[in-house]
Each structure stands twice: as structure tokens, then as C-alpha cells.
Amino acid sequence: MDFSYKEKGLIASLGVTLLIFGxxxxxxxxxxxxxxxxxxxxxxxxxxxxxxxSEGIIQSFVALKNKSPLEDERDKLIExxxxxxSYGFLSVCIWFLMVQILLDTWFDNHLILTTPYGMFHFLxxxxxxxxxxxxxxxxxxxxxxx
Numbered sequence: 001m002d003f004s005y006k007e008k009g010l011i012a013s014l015g016v017t018l019l020i021f022g023x024x025x026x027x028x029x030x031x032x033x034x035x036x037x038x039x040x041x042x043x044x045x046x047x048x049x050x051x052x053x054s055e056g057i058i059q060s061f062v063a064l065k066n067k068s069p070l071e072d073e074r075d076k077l078i079e080x081x082x083x084x085x086s087y088g089f090l091s092v093c094i095w096f097l098m099v100q101i102l103l104d105t106w107f108d109n110h111l112i113l114t115t116p117y118g119m120f121h122f123l124x125x126x127x128x129x130x131x132x133x134x135x136x137x138x139x140x141x142x143x144x145x146x
Contacts, residue, residue, distance in 0.1 A: 004069075007139060007142050007143070008066065010139050013058075014136070016054045017135070020054065021124075082134045082135075086137070
């Protein structure tokens, strides 16, 4: 299978996102308890810097091997559709978390989900999943077409 420049960049971004954030979130959710310590700001900054550096290195290799074509209306339409799906997923997830908070206060049922540490990691998980949906949707439409 021969991939275009945009597809190679999307596959690289998807791989970096899944690898780095997947590793971090796996460690975070395996250590989740009712009274955890919050994540350190330095750990989050290191995580973000690691993603940025990895993306920069991989995207530069992709750019060296391929010419970057100009964007056309199809590219903009695919981006718009993928952002719509990503936004819809993220909106549903945030509403889910808000309902969980209300249920926790109404029924006095303390879940791991409603601790600040749990809430932070679930929000991070939902943001990462919305990015994965965005990358996946773009890849799908670049392969399938309109």
C-alpha cells in the first residue's frame, strides 16, 4: 500500500499519541485509588514535551522523504469532518463526567472517577481519544475518498 504525505503524517501522529499517552494513562489508571496524590506538574510537562519532540522528529523524517502538496478543498473538508466527530465525542464524554459528578453528590457514592486525580486522568483520556478519533477519521476519508 502506498500512502500519501498526509497519510504518513497522520499515521505518525496517531502512533506517537497512542504510544506515549497510552503508556502514561496505563500507568495512571493501574495506580488509581480513592485517596491518590495528584500528578506532578513536572510529569505532565515532561509528557507534553516528549510528545512535541517525538512529533517533530517523526514529521521531519516524513517531510524529508516526501514533498508536501498544497492543501485543496478536499483536505479542508476532511479536516472539518474529522474535527466535527472529535468534538462530538469529546462533548459526550464531558457530559458523562458532569453527570457522574452530580450522581456522586446526590447519592453520596464516592467513586474513583470523581476524585480530582481520577477526573484529571479521565479528562486526559477523553482528550486523547478525541485526537485518536480525529486522526482515524482523517485517515479513513483519505483512503476512502468522497
